[in-house]
Amino acid sequence: MPWHQQGRVFHRVLGDSEFALFAPSQTGVGDMFLHLSLRAPAHYFAPERVTLAWALIRKRNPLLMSRVVLVEGETRFSFTPPTHLTQDAASSLEFTRQPKQTLISSYMDGPRPLSDDVLSRLTISEHPEGEYQVFMCSPHFCGDGTTLHVCTHELLRLVSSTKTNDELRLDLQSPANWIDILPTSLEERLLVPRSRLSRAAFQVNYLQALSKELGGHTLPRIQRAEMQTAFEEVEFSQETTANILAKCKANGVTINHALVALSTIAWARCTDQSLELPIMLYTAANLRANLVPSHPDCSDTFLALAYFTISLPAFPPPGTGGVWHRARLAKTQMQNAVRSPLLPARALLSAASRARRPAPTSSHSLTFTPAPPSSELALRGRPEHSAALMGISLIGNLDRTYLRHEYGRDVELLSVGTASRLKPGGLLLLGHTFGKKLVLQLCWDTMGFAEGAIERFWAGLESAVDEFLVQA
Structure with missing residues (x-):
């Protein structure tokens, strides 16, 4: 566009x-x-x-x-x-x-x-x-x-x-x-073949990707009162963070892979849902490396994300070695999604499907025109059990963004955090490193879940990080 x-x-x-x-x-x-x-x-x-x-x-x-x-x-x-x-x-x-x-x-x-x-x-x-x-x-x-x-x-x-x-x-x-x-839209700049044969192949691949989105765990959503958002965070010292990162590297994963695995382990420890079906999380990948080059003056402020899911076993892994194996499973799935040459095409089909969803009703909203029709791939492609537990946003090392040597004298950065306004019953887990410190953050509607459920998960995640990344 x-x-x-x-x-x-x-x-x-x-x-x-x-x-x-x-x-x-x-x-x-x-x-x-x-x-x-x-x-x-x-x-x-x-x-x-x-x-x-x-x-x-x-x-x-x-x-x-x-x-x-x-x-x-x-x-x-x-x-x-x-x-x-x-x-x-x-x-x-x-x-x-x-x-x-x-x-x-x-x-x-x-x-x-x-x-x-x-x-x-x-x-x-x-x-x-x-x-x-x-x-x-x-x-x-x-x-x-x-x-x-x-x-x-x-x-x-x-x-x-x-x-x-x-x-x-x-x-x-x-x-x-x-x-x-x-900036033009993502759809205008993605490097995707446009022939009829290519589109047919992309649709088949998209269906195949959806068929692997297997997850049987959902959060216990009960809207007990008007939405009230909590924003909790835990920060680890530079020394502890360095030890955690070294431990992850020695086991062939990044801290992001480990956090994905520990999130599923923490949930399995605090839920009474059946552990037969896997746990599925969703996250996002940056698509900027897949875009057609633009004018040197073009703004970098525009949307360029693709979404994908990670499905991991729900049963507790056997000991510390099992935890690292779980993290390597997360690594494989995340790398396969992000590095796939078909990721841009999947992003286009996913965006077209999401754009067709009905808009929320509001006395102040515009009248929406649906996006151009696309095949109902999402309805036909996903398995019966394809519920995502929650979203997880792992933005990585923010010290690569906040270049402290470019600031004037006496600027001391203390902390940083991002999140989004939630819908009732919303929840988002975030993680990053900043000032060489690992930071975990949880944003959720305290009135949108069974009382104490999310608090138990958050405490369980902190405990799992301490058990497997700090103490082990």
């Missing part, structure tokens, strides 16, 4: 991947946030300087300044270059003194701060002793967690740079060729 220009307005139709996430976002579901704690000199976060930096980020990533509109039955991005970039940036920027937990709770459970007309917001919260909270949010159909991390890194780099405000303002005033900067 390429961009078209009419006068000063640029527009393009949402791709299937974007539309599949846009529809639920009308009720706020899937809206992402990133929270970063740091210490820094006060002049780095002076309002004028932050506004200029935020304006530069939005200029380089114009989806953040766009709107979503309905035109002739099509859901489109619409972008009109602002006359005053700093004023436009200021309208989506807030300075406050709210603590971390208040920022997260208000975002997850309060009124939706984003809308079809506001696709990004930035909040800077100042605290005593030079500590700041950076809180950035955007809908999931505009990107993923990585795009928020990259934008936050760029924000820190700009505000702490040696450039004066006048020099930043000059950068902001430089002309922009918007048609080169605006």
Whole structure:
């Protein structure tokens, strides 16, 4: 879906991947946030300087300044270059003194701060002793967690740079060729053969992949009251993290493979469901390496994800050796999915199927036009038992994104986390390393499950990590 220009307005139709996430976002579901704690000199976060930096980020990533509109039955991005970039940036920027937990709770459970007309917001919260909270949010159909991390890194780099405000303002005033900067949809850029024979082969392969999505465990969802989101995290020391990573390497896996295995083990230990059927998790793969090269000025803020599942035995493995074998099973499945040359084609078929799902009802939502019809592969291809237990997001080593040597003096990063607004009964497990420390996070609706069920799972996961990765 390429961009078209009419006068000063640029527009393009949402791709299937974007539309599949846009529809639920009308009720706020899937809206992402990133929270970063740091210490820094006060002049780095002076309002004028932050506004200029935020304006530069939005200029380089114009989806953040766009709107979503309905035109002739099509859901489109619409972008009109602002006359005053700093004023436009200021309208989506807030300075406050709210603590971390208040920022997260208000975002997850309060009124939706984003809308079809506001696709990004930035909040800077100042605290005593030079500590700041950076809180950035955007809908999931505009990107993923990585795009928020990259934008936050760029924000820190700009505000702490040696450039004066006048020099930043000059950068902001430089002309922009918007048609080169605006990103096309994933579907437009994926390297996938388009012949009729190729499409038929892809559909067969997609059915085969779906037939392997075997899982018989589900979370005990019971909506006991209005949704109330919890965001829990545990952080390991640098020394402990180094030992964990070394242990994983010695056993031929990464920490991500081990965490997938331990998640299933923790669930098996706390559930009363039958252990005969396997446990299935779903996760995402970055598709940017599969895209047709774009213009050098093209924004990196756009959605480029493919989803896949991992099915592992539910019965407890025999001892520590069995745990590492389970992690290697996870590794094999994850690598087979991510490295498959057919992953892009599966992503297109999956996105088309998800885009056709009915949109949630809302008195404030647009009227949706379904995506072009596609075969009902998902209905025919999956086995009878194909329930996923939960989603798991393992973004990896964030020290490769937050390049500390590019920041000014006296910037000390403390912690970072991302998650998305959930639907009632939602749950998401996340993991990353940051500052050479392993961090595990769990985000869930505390009122959406049987009382104590998720708390037992979280305690079991912490215990399993300690047992098999720390103590063993």
